[in-house]
Amino acid sequence: MGRFGASFLMYSGVLAATPPTVATWTRVYDVYLTLGVGTAVVVISALLYAVVRYRSRGQKEPVQGAKQHGWKAVLAIVLVMGVILAIAGSQTFAGFTNIEIPNSPGTVTVSVTGFRWGWNFTYPDGQYVIGDLTVPVNTIVILNITSSDVYHTFGIAMLDVKEDAIPGKVNQLWFNMTEMGNYTDAIRCYQLCGVGHAFMIANLTVVSQSQWNATFGAQKG
């Protein structure tokens, strides 16, 4: 099922292989969308049907003896909703792989610090760059995100990942980018942080593993 939203429109043609976080997100989303739209259609149609079907044809008097539903109807609602929600919830739980930080060899870690108003990326070799996150392709990248002043939220819409950048706390997220390229303005702040909030943007650059290792990879000794 299709994805709504600009990020999809923006990059769908660009990426040949779907990044894992996007695949997981979309899988969960598809289930929610099916169930959600299905429920909405059924319930809203039922409402509209009832309203139209039982419209007054001139009667003014109260109807006598209309049916009252009791605990059986309630139980049915609880069960049906319970099943729907359980299916949805289990998908979410399965999708927690998007949130849990993978513990596998060969990952690279970059530190991200939000500040008013920009993003500072510090690489393993100690150098830092403002406004541009460069990562190796087909590698699990872990970001350690924090803030040096107020509450920000670091989000890469095209990868379906987002995490708060909070002063005094380090939060982590991970992704794995499948295509090299320059993705302008792919990174944004999603938490009101002052007058510069709208411009708290950064680019995502994806390069080959060897090129990345050569530029940023040297562990600071």
Next chain:
Amino acid sequence: MKTSTIAGVWAYMVVAVLTETATFYYVTNVTAQTVVISLLALSQATAVAIFYMQLKDEPGSIRIFALVGVMFLSALLIAMVASLG
């Protein structure tokens, strides 16, 4: 309520406070200290609520207001501390 109850509660409060302070000075194990002092504080609060505020004589319909407040607070406290991770 009888005067003896009122005085009895007061006596208990005095003893409890003195015990708290004594625990502070003489019990060095931090966990033990925290547990003892917290329990004493809870018992004091309960005593005041039950006797001076006469919850024991009030109908359940009154007690429920106090209970609901305390219930929500416990939820808040537990989750808040848990959110520190």
Next chain:
Amino acid sequence: MFTALYFGVVGAVLALLMRVQLSVPNNDFLEAAYYNQAVTMHGLIMIFWFLSPLGVALFNYLVPLQIGAKDLAFPRLNALTYWLFLAGGLMAVLSFFVPGGAAAAGWTSYEPLAGPVYSPGPGPTMTYLGLMLMAASVTVGSVNFIATILWLRRPGMRLSDMPMFSWFALFTVVAMLFAFPSIIAAFLLVLTDRLIGTVLYAPPSILNVPGIDPSLLWDDLFWFFGHPEVYIVLLPAFGVIADITPAFTGRPLDGRNWILISVAAIVLPISFGVWMHHMFLTGIPNVLLEVFDVSTEIVSIPFGIIVIMFILSMVHGRIQFKTPLLFIVGALVLFIIGGIMGVFLSSPVLDRVYNGSYFVVSHFHYVMVGATIFGLFAGIYYWLPKMTGRMYNESLGKVHFIISFIGFNVLYAPMMLLSDMPRRIFTYQNIGDWAQLNGIATVGAFIFAGAQIIVAYNLLHTWFRGPPSGPNPWGSQSPEWSTPATGSVPVAPVETEPAGGWIGQLPGPQSASVSGPSPVSHAMSAVSHEVHLSSRPLTLSAGVMLFLTGAALYPGGAIQLSVLTIPPGVFPLALMVLGVGVFAASIVGWAWDDIRNKFVGPAGDPGGDRWPYDEVPKMKLGMWVFLSSEIVLFGTLLGAYIFIREAALEWPSPASVHDIPLATANTLILLTSGFTMAMAVYAIRKGDQRGLLGWLVATFVLGSTFIGVKISEWLGLFSGAAPFLPSSSNPVTALAASIYYVVVGLHGAHVVAGLVVLVYLMKKTARGGFTKDDHMSIENFALYWAFVEIVWCFVFPLFYLL
């Protein structure tokens, strides 16, 4: 009610300004700073000064009518509720014109952005002080409503007989009672940071204590309030739907009791157990993500039951397509859509996309504007004939509905698709489909706003020119229609038949003798008519407002008046002094009225059905309700303290700061005053007036001693070898001192307030004002005093020993 509508217009104008700004990319109609103020104040005003009060205004008008009470339980408190609310609103709106501008950190006021470092100036302080006044007003109001509904029902009306709207009113105010104290606590800490210089939410650049995390503390405190608040906003609208649907379907509600059980489940346990779904990205442990995912899913089940029951209530009816019914259907459709979006948001995985995006904006407008406003519109149309005695124009009503519904969806549906656009950005580049979607939304906003001109015209026209509606135009059996319609068209009172009760709302045999409260003033505003009897609530609120405005502005800059220059600080100080003066005068006046029994409430004790509260006097019930909110207030503050303690990796040892033996002695003094107060109650229960006076004096002396010792202790802390101050250069000390002074200070303030009341009680006792059978004030004060004692039972060990 008009006041709420007025604030509604202010909020709407702000919203339109924002939509204009966002209509095309890279617009520069509003600057970022103004945009942020607009977005913040729009949220605050719409939620706190428009939606909630509109519901409460309806409660104020209808609940007494529906339950057959002459008025609310405490008429003067009702007036106080209104004036505090208005004063708070004025402060918030005026803050636009004050240096620093209105608050601009979002209605969620995330810290540390909302703190003094990143939002400097008196403007935001004023907004937040206004918010505090509003919160105080809500607390007073909910105590009043709860006491009214539990205690003033007309004879023969059991709780279970109450009309649905009154039931929903009860649930709403109960939720308010427990939710608002935590926002008071949260903003108290913001305000002490801003006014006194504590560092409770200070960012690491100011206060670097390892482990401390001000944002998370704020999130917890705010959302513990914030989530229940969204239901507080919604429930009045659902109450309207539940109450008036039968008038248009010609059949009773289906599953009335199940609806009530579901609401009870939502209000009491569940709504206070889902707040962390607003914090899915804050890095809380994964188990909490899972727990709050599930709890949020669970909260949708009772909503499902309610909605399905509403739908079933249409089946087998004879539905009349009048304007209110259209709005009911509209509200339900929009709620279903918005609620299902909420389930998407309950997934911490999906929330990785939605959080902070326009999808959330779309969600909550579907539920808050869609479900809530449409539901309230249904109620306004429906009860308009009751309030004015005149009928609105049906075709205009229908046109209003159709245009609103279309405009609403054109406005908010595009936002569903903007799940990658951050909310609260004042401008954007031309990316993807953002420009088109935002353009459409702005068009929708103007359609929606245009529709509201129709309703404004329709309401005014009805009010002055509408055709007489007759006393019961809908043929409803609900009790409020059994009294004459109010307003300008005289109508003959009708005798109602004790009808067959097919709505399940038995008017009861006595209903014909029930008279409604003085109607005109009720219809004109949320003010009870009792306001005419006492101006104290008004002056009291005005005093508080003056004082707080002065405090916010202090010290401010110099003021240049043609010839003379007023140096900085003088004007705010004058305001503060004036405020204190007015406040003190009102309080003294209020007490003096009481001592001389000048204020005579509406005819004594009307008697009535008050199960399960027949044993409990009205004042005592009110006191307990109030104390339960105080439990949450102090509990939240102590919770904040425990949170900080748990987070901080180091903390000054108590013995190094405090004089423990002195504190122990002082604790004993306070506890002993609890004993003397209990003895005072004991004395007067036996009718011993002299004994009462003696014990009261003893309590007063002990209480004053406690405060005296406290003051000397604090002076020592200020000036000691290593002063224990929030401004201390050692960050840990600064933090410890901050939380210590706020919590202990608030407790001290409660003691001082208690001492003031004691003066009044002693005075009244000396005049023989209390007897064996008439000493409710003493009993209530004893409750209060015991509560203050309980708080200290926790404060002492937590701050001095552990």
